[in-house]
Amino acid sequence: MNVFRKRLRRAKLAVRKAAGLADATDAYDVIDARAVVIQGLRELRPNERAAVVLTSLRGFSSEEAADMLGMKAATVRALASRGRARMRKVVES
Numbered sequence: 671m672n673v674f675r676k677r678l679r680r681a682k683l684a685v686r687k688a689a690g691l692a693d694a695t696d697a698y699d700v701i702d703a704r705a706v707v708i709q710g711l712r713e714l715r716p717n718e719r720a721a722v723v724l725t726s727l728r729g730f731s732s733e734e735a736a737d738m739l740g741m742k743a744a745t746v747r748a749l750a751s752r753g754r755a756r757m758r759k760v761v762e763s
Contacts (some may be wrong), residue, residue, distance in 0.1 A: 681706050681761040708750035710757035725750045 684703035707727075713720050717739070724735035725746065732750070736743040 675721070678762055679682065681688045684762060685710070706761060707757075710760045714753045714756055718749045721746045722747035722753040722757070726754065 680702070684699070684706040711722070712720065720739055721735060724730045725732060725740060730738070733745040734745045735750075736746045739746060
């Protein structure tokens with residue numbers, strides 16, 4: 671159980687670091703974080719991946735991302751939400 675909790679904590683920290691929410695001081699932690707994010711993004715459908723990358727990682731608003739992707743802002747928000755949920759499941763496993 672402790673191994674699972676440690677892995678979960680490290681994965682959550684890796685996602686936060688990759689998204690720029692925490693300071694990344696250790697080069698190995700940065701590499702681990704990048705690997706976790708890439709693994710999570712690979713599990714997403716292309717439209718979910720685009721929504722997550724544009725809104726969560728690149729910092730665009732849902733309206734700006736919607737213009738780039740040619741869809742409604744509500745659709746981008748829904749796709750990003752589903753994508754983040756799916757990434758959490760990948761990170762937790």
